[in-house]
Amino acid sequence: MSTGSPARRPDPDGLDRWLVLVSVVERLSAAESLREVIQVVRDTARTLSGADGVTFVLRDEGFCHYVEEDAIGPLWKGKRFPLNACISGWCMLNGKTAVIPDIYVDPRIPHDAYRPTFVKSLVMAPVRTEHPIAAIGAYWSVCREFSDGEVAVLEGLARSTAAAIAAVQARDTLRNSEERLRLALEAGQLGAWDLNLATESFTASAASKAVFGRRVDEDFSFQDLVEATHPDDRRHLERAFEEAWEGYSDLNVEFRVLRTNGTIGWIHMRGRLIRDTDSAISRLAGVSFDSTARRQAQDRMERLQSELAHVGRLSELGQMGSSFAHELVQPLAAASNYLGAARRFLKPDNALPEKAFDMVTNAEAQITRTKQTIQQIRGLARKTEPVRTIEYLGPLIEETIEIARMGTKYRTIELQLAVDKDLPPVSVDKVQIQQVLLNLLRNAFEAMEDSEIQAVTVSAMKVDDGQMIEFRVNDSGPGLAPEIAADLFKPFHTTKSHGMGVGLSICRHIIEGHGGRIWVQPGSEAGATFCFTVPV
Numbered sequence: 001m002s003t004g005s006p007a008r009r010p011d012p013d014g015l016d017r018w019l020v021l022v023s024v025v026e027r028l029s030a031a032e033s034l035r036e037v038i039q040v041v042r043d044t045a046r047t048l049s050g051a052d053g054v055t056f057v058l059r060d061e062g063f064c065h066y067v068e069e070d071a072i073g074p075l076w077k078g079k080r081f082p083l084n085a086c087i088s089g090w091c092m093l094n095g096k097t098a099v100i101p102d103i104y105v106d107p108r109i110p111h112d113a114y115r116p117t118f119v120k121s122l123v124m125a126p127v128r129t130e131h132p133i134a135a136i137g138a139y140w141s142v143c144r145e146f147s148d149g150e151v152a153v154l155e156g157l158a159r160s161t162a163a164a165i166a167a168v169q170a171r172d173t174l175r176n177s178e179e180r181l182r183l184a185l186e187a188g189q190l191g192a193w194d195l196n197l198a199t200e201s202f203t204a205s206a207a208s209k210a211v212f213g214r215r216v217d218e219d220f221s222f223q224d225l226v227e228a229t230h231p232d233d234r235r236h237l238e239r240a241f242e243e244a245w246e247g248y249s250d251l252n253v254e255f256r257v258l259r260t261n262g263t264i265g266w267i268h269m270r271g272r273l274i275r276d277t278d279s280a281i282s283r284l285a286g287v288s289f290d291s292t293a294r295r296q297a298q299d300r301m302e303r304l305q306s307e308l309a310h311v312g313r314l315s316e317l318g319q320m321g322s323s324f325a326h327e328l329v330q331p332l333a334a335a336s337n338y339l340g341a342a343r344r345f346l347k348p349d350n351a352l353p354e355k356a357f358d359m360v361t362n363a364e365a366q367i368t369r370t371k372q373t374i375q376q377i378r379g380l381a382r383k384t385e386p387v388r389t390i391e392y393l394g395p396l397i398e399e400t401i402e403i404a405r406m407g408t409k410y411r412t413i414e415l416q417l418a419v420d421k422d423l424p425p426v427s428v429d430k431v432q433i434q435q436v437l438l439n440l441l442r443n444a445f446e447a448m449e450d451s452e453i454q455a456v457t458v459s460a461m462k463v464d465d466g467q468m469i470e471f472r473v474n475d476s477g478p479g480l481a482p483e484i485a486a487d488l489f490k491p492f493h494t495t496k497s498h499g500m501g502v503g504l505s506i507c508r509h510i511i512e513g514h515g516g517r518i519w520v521q522p523g524s525e526a527g528a529t530f531c532f533t534v535p536v
């Protein structure tokens with residue numbers, strides 16, 4: 001009675017070989033590295049072929065490298081032969097199997113290399129028939145013929161080996177790209193996350209959890225993400241996810257989070273819809289990063305810019321100080337004259353009450369003018385947070401020109417206004433836009449100080465199909481040398497002895513903050529033309 005199934009010996013031409021091949025294929029498909037693939041071939045090729053020896057040969061540049069063998073006597077393990085000087089080389093160069101019943105009558109065999117060995121006959125199969133990368137050899141100690149079945153099994157092993165090597169390479173490529181991705185995420189201090197649209201399950205990498213102040217082992221669902229978000233930003237976050245989910249746009253959202261330690265931080269998340277191989281949308285995946293430091297720097301920058309804009313305004317107004325004094329003294333003197341006359345018309349011996357009334361009215365008008373002037377100056381000098389209001393540009397420009405011309409110095413400058421009649425009102429910070437215009441006007445006035453003709457044209461018109469309004473300030477001064485024009489809008493760039501060189505850089509900051517653009521018109525013939533736009 002048998003105690004188990006007897007060990008079955010492979011039947012050289014029968015089904016047994018193919019059954020062995022199936023189990024070899026299974027082992028090959030589980031191999032994790034080229035080394036393991038070679039090992040499996042080495043361990044199984046003899047049983048499979050019934051040969052007295054087997055070798056595994058790798059193509060290595062122009063050489064055949066005999067990396068492994070299992071044989072009754074030593075073959076060539078560890079040796080390298082030029083591709084055109086051995087039979088494995090012939091196999092790999094031709095992509096064909098070599099079947100050799102008697103090696104000493106075959107001219108492809110380097111007989112000297114075989115003489116010290118037991119080999120009399122062989123079959124050598126290439127691994128891959130297109131651009132072979134290796135070969136598997138089976139050797140016998142007798143001269144013999146080979147059946148088609150024997151050759152086919154060895155070729156089957158070679159093909160399975162090719163498939164196993166391809167799988168190992170694909171896994172390596174994947175591992176490498178995952179590693180590269182991990183390095184990139186680490187270098188960019190990015191966390192990765194993934195939202196499955198079908199199950200709504202949310203997975204976040206350790207770094208992604210850390211950004212939200214969570215531990216690696218803590219669960220972190222999409223609901224947790226929403227709850228960690230500052231209440232004022234939750235709707236914004238959810239809407240951004242909904243839009244990305246529905247495919248309207250990539251996810252790109254920045255929001256505040258409430259950290260577990262009670263502090264508030266900023267997080268930026270970016271993501272994209274991922275399609276399956278059958279192109280169905282399955283996931284939203286992306287990265288998250290802590291943008292608190294950048295956000296704080298940006299806030300600081302904005303505060304500094306606004307301080308600078310204020311300082312710029314004060315410096316502008318400071319330079320205009322004596323003009324303002326003149327602007328106030330004149331109407332006050334007139335008012336005083338009117339009041340003096342009124343007093344005279346009220347004296348009993350000369351009473352003309354109607355005339356006195358007219359004089360008081362005139363005095364009042366002069367005082368109202370000084371009050372307005374003071375208010376305008378005060379508006380510009382006051383430090384206020386930027387506020388947008390709906391403004392009509394005609395009056396805004398006229399008021400600014402009035403301030404710019406205060407004092408006697410620039411009274412004689414010829415000023416033309418070309419404002420389109422049908423300009424729509426715009427939402428702007430009035431003081432800021434006035435500051436820009438004031439700066440451009442003062443620069444124009446100063447540039448023309450030595451010019452014979454002193455003329456400035458201020459125009460405003462609709463451009464870009466009525467989407468933007470463009471302002472132009474053109475003067476009859478000497479214009480700009482190209483080398484100055486290049487750096488004009490950079491801070492601290494001045495050609496004036498008393499200049500700070502911040503005016504135009506502040507103008508740019510203000511205009512870009514309004515969603516517009518500022519530039520100097522190139523190649524204008526006479527003088528300089530500065531232009532800027534603001535959206536309607």
Ligand code: ADP
Pocket residue numbers: 439443444447475477478479480484488493494495496498499500501502503504505528
């Ligand atoms: P500042 O007026 O304090 O020098 P700005 O930033 O306003 O600072 O101007 C920078 C420089 O640009 C000026 O020093 C001047 O050389 C040049 N510039 C500005 N406007 C004009 C103009 N209309 N014509 C010629 N040069 C100008």
